């Protein structure tokens with residue numbers, strides 16, 4: 001019985017962790033973005049593309065390191081809820 005409860009607790013923690021990570025993916029506010037590409041230079045997974053002077057993040061490649069959030073001089077990238 002104790003073992004089953006422990007497994008259940010671990011499963012709940014794993015699910016909550018996955019939800020928390022997915023919950024805070026960065027999002028670009030395109031009205032603030034100037035297309036400077038500073039975020040592109042610091043992204044370790046090449047998850048950011050700039051087209052027509054607006055940055056866009058590819059969610060499937062982003063590892064949520066938040067380097068882009070810290071780097072953007074316009075504060076245009078937010079850790080979205």
Ligand code: SF4
Nearest residue numbers: 033034036037039072
């Ligand atoms: S660093 Fe900021 S302003 Fe520059 S391209 Fe990226 S999101 Fe846009």
Ligand code: SF4
Nearest residue numbers: 043062063065066068
């Ligand atoms: S959070 Fe990290 S991996 Fe995701 S787009 Fe920004 S710099 Fe790239």
